[in-house]
Amino acid sequence: MGRRRVLIVIAALLGATFIAAPVDAEGNGLVPYYAPPFAGACTVHSFGEGQVPDLTALPDDPLCVDYAKRNITVSNGGVVAFLLAEPARFALAGTKCKYWQQDHWSVQLTPGQTPIIRWDGSYWWDLGTGQIAARLTGLTIAGQPATIARAAAYIAPYSPALAAYFLSYGTGGDGGALNLGLPLNPLCPR
DSSP states (O other): OOOHHHHHHHHHHHHHHTTOOOOOOOOOOEEOOHHHHGGOOOOEEOOOTOOOOTTTTTTOSSSSEEEEEEEEETTTTTTHHHHHHHHHHHHHTOSSSSSEEEEEEEEEEESSOOOSSSEEEEEETTTTTTTTEEEEEEEEEETTOHHHHHHHHTTTTOOHHHHHHHHHHSSOOOEEEESSSSSSSTTTTO
């Protein structure tokens, strides 16, 4: 698949995530990305490449984690270590009312090779207030920057409205936050 098609697919997926989220008078709906309101209450737990978190050792809620995922490499087993760690990472996240994950991705065939794809992500939720957010920065495909502006330019001939939508959020339009205005889990504190 060519770089242009990859950018169009990424742009469409990002747009589909947030496109149906109008903002109401109370500010509920899609807004530019911002750090979670609970960020100041976080102790960030950092995990190395392929490191599996101990599910019983992290009772924090909010839970804030930082995952190194730069060694998703075929030749040295990095992809296997990544795949073995992900189920525990998902299980850990699924137990929290307030969760913030930052991660740093790089997928390549061999160490030192130009990554096939690389990015940094920031994703958070507060299930008690119904807030969720996602941000993707530093995206490169085959070593070339793949900005939202570039993706918008590729998609504009097919959907000018979607292209304009991408460009309207944040510096470079690299993420968004969604406030649904209602709790996603009634057991979580507001």
